Amino acid sequence: MTTVPTAEHVRLLLKQGHCWIDRWCDLERRAAAERKQHHERLRACPLASLAAMVETYRARMFEAEERAGRPVIQRTLPPWAKPPEPHQKRHRGLARHLSHSLSKDKG
Structure with a gap:
């Protein structure tokens, strides 16, 4: 089941896509006509495939940055921060009640 993106989300995706197209074209020194063609393709993209196109x-852009020798940004925790606690999976809905009744039967 797909959800319809909000107008704000579509604006954000288009803004990101246009920024990434510009950065990618700058890094690979693409012609202005080709840059314009990619921008037009993004504007004409149907909503259903907009997120996938922006991700492309x-x-x-990231591949071009790697080829250009730009440093790859990796997120890390500061040295003083504690890593988050591991997530404990909790049963939801009917499974919660079933697992509770099964543990009573075993004990």
Whole structure:
């Protein structure tokens, strides 16, 4: 089941996509006509595939940055921060009641 993106989400995706196209074209020194063609393609993209297309341009930009020798940004925790506690999976809905009744039967 797909959800309809909100107008704000579509604006954000388009803004990101256009920024990534510009950065990718700058890194690979693409012609202005080709840059314009990619921008037009992004504007004409149907909503259903907009997120996938923006992700494609993001991936192209990161690959171009790696080829250009730009440092790859990796998120890390500061030295003083504690890592988050591991997530304890909790049963939801009917499974919660079933697991509770099963543990009573075993004990």
